[in-house]
Amino acid sequence: MAKTGLIGGGYWGKNLIGDFAKLNDLHTVCDIDNAALSKVRENYDGISTTKNFDTMLKTKEITRVCIALPAHMHYEYVKRALLADKDVYVEKPFTLNVDKAKELTQLAKNKGKILMVGHLLQYHPAIEKIREIVSSGEIGEVKQIMANRFSLGIFRTFENVLWSFGVHDLSVILSLCGDEMPESVVCNGCSHITPGVQDIANCVLKYKDKYVNLNLNWLSPYKEQKMSIVGTKGILAFDDVDKKLTHIPEYIRFSHELVPSNPVAIKNNEKNIFYSADFPLLKECQHFIRCCEKREQPRTNGDEGVRVIELLTHLQTSLENNGKEIYLKKSTISDIFVHPTATVDANAQIGKGTKIWHYSHICEGAKIGKNCNIGQNVYIAGGAILGDNCKVQNNVSIYSGVQAGNNVFFGPSCVLTNDLNPRCAYPKSRDNYAKTIIKDGVTLGANSTIVCGKTIEEDAFIAAGAIVCKDVSKNSLMIGTASTKRGSVDLSGNIQYL
Numbered sequence: 001m002a003k004t005g006l007i008g009g010g011y012w013g014k015n016l017i018g019d020f021a022k023l024n025d026l027h028t029v030c031d032i033d034n035a036a037l038s039k040v041r042e043n044y045d046g047i048s049t050t051k052n053f054d055t056m057l058k059t060k061e062i063t064r065v066c067i068a069l070p071a072h073m074h075y076e077y078v079k080r081a082l083l084a085d086k087d088v089y090v091e092k093p094f095t096l097n098v099d100k101a102k103e104l105t106q107l108a109k110n111k112g113k114i115l116m117v118g119h120l121l122q123y124h125p126a127i128e129k130i131r132e133i134v135s136s137g138e139i140g141e142v143k144q145i146m147a148n149r150f151s152l153g154i155f156r157t158f159e160n161v162l163w164s165f166g167v168h169d170l171s172v173i174l175s176l177c178g179d180e181m182p183e184s185v186v187c188n189g190c191s192h193i194t195p196g197v198q199d200i201a202n203c204v205l206k207y208k209d210k211y212v213n214l215n216l217n218w219l220s221p222y223k224e225q226k227m228s229i230v231g232t233k234g235i236l237a238f239d240d241v242d243k244k245l246t247h248i249p250e251y252i253r254f255s256h257e258l259v260p261s262n263p264v265a266i267k268n269n270e271k272n273i274f275y276s277a278d279f280p281l282l283k284e285c286q287h288f289i290r291c292c293e294k295r296e297q298p299r300t301n302g303d304e305g306v307r308v309i310e311l312l313t314h315l316q317t318s319l320e321n322n323g324k325e326i327y328l329k330k331s332t333i334s335d336i337f338v339h340p341t342a343t344v345d346a347n348a349q350i351g352k353g354t355k356i357w358h359y360s361h362i363c364e365g366a367k368i369g370k371n372c373n374i375g376q377n378v379y380i381a382g383g384a385i386l387g388d389n390c391k392v393q394n395n396v397s398i399y400s401g402v403q404a405g406n407n408v409f410f411g412p413s414c415v416l417t418n419d420l421n422p423r424c425a426y427p428k429s430r431d432n433y434a435k436t437i438i439k440d441g442v443t444l445g446a447n448s449t450i451v452c453g454k455t456i457e458e459d460a461f462i463a464a465g466a467i468v469c470k471d472v473s474k475n476s477l478m479i480g481t482a483s484t485k486r487g488s489v490d491l492s493g494n495i496q497y498l
Contacts, residue, residue: 002027002047004289005056005086007077008068009036011154012091016068019285021047030056053077057084064114064292067091072158075100078115082107087114089288092167093312094305096159101309105302116288116298117305119171123284125275126238126245127172130229133247133273134176139231145173145212147227150220160198162187162319163312165216169227171300171308173205173212176229179307181328182207187315188323192219203315237270246270317341351388369406383433387440401433401452405440411464415449441491461489 004020006013007030014036020026021044028048029040037049050056057065057080064087067077075095081088082104094117095101108115121127134142147169156164174180182205189201199219205212225240235248248270252263291298317340318326326340335352338344342360351370356362358376365382368374372386375394380386383400390404393412398404401418418433434453438444442456445464456462457474467481477497479486488496 001061003061003063003292004066005030005059005062005064006066006068007031007053007056008091009033009040010068013068014039015281016066016091016285017044019279019282020066022282023285023289025285025289027062028056028059053080057081057086063087064089064288066288070158071096071156071163075104078104079107082111082113082115085111085113087292089116089118089285091118092120092171093159093163094302094309096163098306098309098313101302101306105306108302114288114292114295114298115302115305116291117300117302117308118284119168119300119304119308120280120284121168121172122175122300123287124240124280125278125283126240126243129245129273129275130227130236130238131175133236134229134231138234139229139236139247140233141209142176142229142231143210144230145176145210145227146230147173147213148215148224150215150217150222150224152221152223153218155193155199155218157194157197160189160191160201160319161216161218162189162198162201162203162315165218166201166203166214166312166315167308169214169216170311171304172227173214174304174307174311177207177210177212179304180207181307181311182210182212184325184327185311185314185318186323186325187318189319198319201315201319205311236273245273245275247273314340345382348382375412393446399433401435402438403435404438405442405458407441408438409443411444411446411448413447414444415447417450417452420451420453443489459489459491 002025004025005028006016006020006026009017009029009031017026017029017040026047028050030050030053031037032051040047040049056062065081067074067088067090069077071093074090078088078090105115133139149165149169184206186204187201189198191197192199200217203214223241227238229236235251237246250266250269253266287298314326314328318324328340336350337355339357341358342356344356344362345364347364348362349367351368353371354368356374360374360378362380363382366380367385369386369388371388372390374392377395378392379397381400384398385403387404387406389406390408392410395413396410398416399418402416416436419428420434436450436452437455439456439458441459443461444450445462445466447465448462449467451469454468454471456472459474460472460476462468463479466478468478472478475488476485477489486497
């Protein structure tokens with residue numbers, strides 16, 4: 001009895017419709033386009049059609065759902081299907097947001113449902129053969145992977161070529177690298193057709209002992225889908241356009257056997273490797289059905305999908321920052337966390353347990369104590385000093401000359417300066433910056449401004465928006481744009497007004 005409902009009968013959905021129909025497992029097709037539904041009724045007998053997704057989800061005979069909608073709609077429809085107690089097969093990319101991908105994966109686990117992502121290349125017979133050869137050790141340890149995916153279109157507007165084309169290859173690359181994430185990534189590209197939607201992307205994944213290069217282009221006049229895997233004992237080369245998989249068992253020798261000298265390439269010794277002619281999409285659909293029936297985890301399950309989306313997100317960050325190298329395993333100091341988008345210069349001193357979040361920059365010579373939390377888009381200059389257990393909220397710049405004690409709270413967008421009379425034409429050296437002393441337990445409220453050269457004594461509380469232009473005594477509560485003492489604050493933050 002057919003158990004699969006499918007939503008999305010468009011460009012790719014019609015292929016899925018055909019293969020699920022071949023497997024006699026397609027119960028209902030859902031689409032808002034009358035023409036698409038008419039084609040289903042014309043070409044396939046006994047398959048129901050509907051324009052209402054909820055109606056399909058309420059059909060008891062349908063126990064699994066295939067989602068072939070535009071990528072920006074995946075999260076909503078996967079979640080609705082899982083909440084309706086359906087197993088789910090969703091086309092790539094899984095989602096356009098890693099947190100949403102994680103949420104859906106956890107939801108599937110909580111509900112005991114199968115969740116599979118349509119990473120089609122994983123089900124290609126040639127790729128299956130490549131995985132088998134790599135796993136056997138026949139080509140030795142993988143050292144380099146190169147992949148090109150070029151064609152003319154299809155042009156997307158909600159996702160760029162990285163998210164549209166790169167998904168396939170990145171899924172396979174991760175599997176060939178033992179499902180391990182690289183240490184860093186670099187991605188460059190440009191937009192030509194739709195502003196902000198890159199048509200070409202050149203990606204580099206750097207592992208400790210491997211190097212991966214992936215090139216993507218949907219503005220190419222010729223089609224190319226190639227991947228080569230270089231190992232210590234051989235090379236595998238796959239050309240999906242020419243349907244050819246070759247093995248080069250030996251590719252290098254040295255001109256003198258006893259005393260290694262110039263390396264010489266060995267050519268024309270490749271041999272063809274034959275693989276089955278099974279259609280990858282049909283195999284993928286069969287795999288989904290089998291996993292649902294046997295309650296087995298798919299090869300490309302939710303966890304695998306999350307890894308791919310995480311990698312895509314890091315590459316996208318590099319792409320948006322003009323090819324900046326993004327470190328996925330950034331922290332070189334034990335027991336601290338540095339977000340991949342943050343920049344920590346050499347010789348910055350950071351204490352154990354400190355966390356540094358998105359897009360923050362810690363400059364050379366900055367000193368940060370233990371167990372601090374540095375929020376998003378924070379700048380800490382060389383010469384600035386923070387004690388232990390400080391919290392710096394988003395969008396704060398802490399310049400040279402600022403010296404903060406322990407347990408200091410920097411509210412969002414608070415302002416600290418180090419020059420009383422700045423002039424662009426007459427910049428001052430670091431030695432001439434005014435010092436601002438912020439002692440233990442001080443709170444600086446959101447958008448407060450601390451004029452440099454002042455001292456704020458222990459446990460003082462500077463209210464949101466206050467401007468401080470004179471020294472502040474211990475436990476004082478300072479309020480207002482011409483800030484004056486309005487009361488006192490104890491260690492727990494209890495206020496007593498004057």
